Amino acid sequence: MTACRGARFFGGWGVMAGFGHLGKLHELCRLRSTLEGFAAVRLRGLEEGERIRVFGEFDRHLKMMHRWAVEGNLGEFHQADMGLHRELVKSAGVEVLVGSWEMVAGELEEWIRHVKKVYWPSLMTLYREHEFLIEAWSSDEAWVAEQATHHHLEAGWFRVASAQGEEVQDIRPVDRATSFICTHFASEIDVAWLAQNVSFVSASHLTRLFREKLGISPHAFLKQVRMERAAELLKTQTERVAMVAQKVGYKNASHFVRDFRQRFGGTPGKMRSVP
DSSP states (O other): OOOHHHHHHHHTOGGGOOOOOOOHHHHHHHHHHHHHHHHHGGGGGSSSHHHHHHHHHHHHHHHHHHHHHHTTOOHHHHHHHHHHHHHHHHHHOOHHHHHHHHHHHHHHHHHHHHEEEEETHHHHHHHHHHHHHHHTTTTTTTHHHHHHHHHHHHHHHHHHHHHHTTTTTTHHHHHHHHHHHHHHHTTOOEEEEEIIIIISOHHHHHHHHHHTTTOHHHHHHHHHHHHHHHHHHHHHHHOOOOHHHTTTTTTTTTHHHHHHHHSSSHHHHHHHHHO
């Protein structure tokens, strides 16, 4: 597909002729995230063998991205990145979806390269975002995979808009952070990383905004989300407490039990026994 064909498909926007039309770029980013979000949801319906194969491909691309990030090779990193997302779309098994994605991705190609080069702190930061993304794609819950895809694919646009001082309603530091936490609560989330790469403010400023709006710190909010999700799992599933702890982001089951007791005044086992 040529860039000219892409421009005709999108009503002659000519987005790649320049990067000034942030509103139009945002619409394209949303369109791409919608296409990939659909594919991410369908991952849960794959046969076990095909699912193992697809996630093996994700892992292969991710390892390549790590290699190129370490070496600082933007061109190769970008190709591995696009290969990862292309594999996701192909996994849905819908030919028209693949064709539509190729057109949208082609239209955004030059802009995405520009954003990676100019607006991301480092390729390792972007690599880390893909780790979060693949963790979400493997979730048992479709909404987690879909929401994470939207977050990931619109992050570049938000980063550019924030850097250019655009007044965009969607760039609300606390709202973006809480939405990210609610989607990625099972992952290791560092407040400094969250502030810089999701909310686009300093860690101290984000903490201050959290306390002003929610009355708690970002870390306390993360713990609250994990506890509420754990309580839901304990009431609806029969998995061992250690597995529930792992599903909500705890590596140490005893730490999970300690925090659970502090939050609910009883052990996980006690909550499970309550009708």
